[in-house]
Amino acid sequence: MAKEVNAVAAELRESFGKGAARKLRVLGMIPAVIYGHGTEPVHVSLPAHRIGLLLRRTNMILELDIAGKKQLVLVKDVQKDPVKYIIEHIDLIVVRKGEKVQVDVPVHLTGETFAGTIADLENKSLLLEVEATDIPERIVVSVEGLEDGAQIHASEIELPAGAALISDPEILVIYVYTPRGEDEEEAETEVITAGTPAATPAA
Numbered sequence: 001m002a003k004e005v006n007a008v009a010a011e012l013r014e015s016f017g018k019g020a021a022r023k024l025r026v027l028g029m030i031p032a033v034i035y036g037h038g039t040e041p042v043h044v045s046l047p048a049h050r051i052g053l054l055l056r057r058t059n060m061i062l063e064l065d066i067a068g069k070k071q072l073v074l075v076k077d078v079q080k081d082p083v084k085y086i087i088e089h090i091d092l093i094v095v096r097k098g099e100k101v102q103v104d105v106p107v108h109l110t111g112e113t114f115a116g117t118i119a120d121l122e123n124k125s126l127l128l129e130v131e132a133t134d135i136p137e138r139i140v141v142s143v144e145g146l147e148d149g150a151q152i153h154a155s156e157i158e159l160p161a162g163a164a165l166i167s168d169p170e171i172l173v174i175y176v177y178t179p180r181g182e183d184e185e186e187a188e189t190e191v192i193t194a195g196t197p198a199a200t201p202a203a
Contacts, residue, residue, distance in 0.1 A: 111144030
């Protein structure tokens with residue numbers, strides 16, 4: 001599925017530092033910087049409420065309107081307050097239609113494994129190379145009917161159309177196993193204890 005491009009009105013800013021950033025946030029704006037393609041960094045402010053809604057999805061492409069000029073950007077990094085969880089700053093990368101970018105795309109499991117087994121997601125995302133305006137929201141992998149011991153590596157996953165795998169093809173993404181019950185664990189502990197030599201009294 002093509003990544004939706006969202007229009008956002010941005011304002012150029014000339015004041016920097018923590019104090020200036022704090023004033024922007026009071027006004028409902030978020031400081032951000034745009035860079036890439038050999039251009040000088042451009043400092044802007046973005047509407048906090050709208051950006052907060054858009055950033056619920058990963059790898060968001062934005063179409064900024066900066067003083068009447070359109071600019072496509074990819075959200076690269078979002079810095080949040082560790083206590084209040086509010087967005088403090090955003091890094092944006094200039095992108096152009098048709099160009100390739102490398103992004104981490106989350107893996108989503110679908111289906112049910114064989115009865116009594118669990119599918120463990122060893123790697124929650126894969127690094128892909130895709131067109132900037134066609135970034136998939138997620139990679140869907142079916143685990144339907146997989147039995148104990150089944151493994152799925154990155155190279156075995158069907159990628160969205162137009163995507164190329166950058167992650168190591170051999171990395172383990174999904175592992176199916178049967179969880180051990182408490183009785184089995186207790187029995188194993190008893191065996192280990194029974195096989196442990198008794199301590200020899202000191203002379």
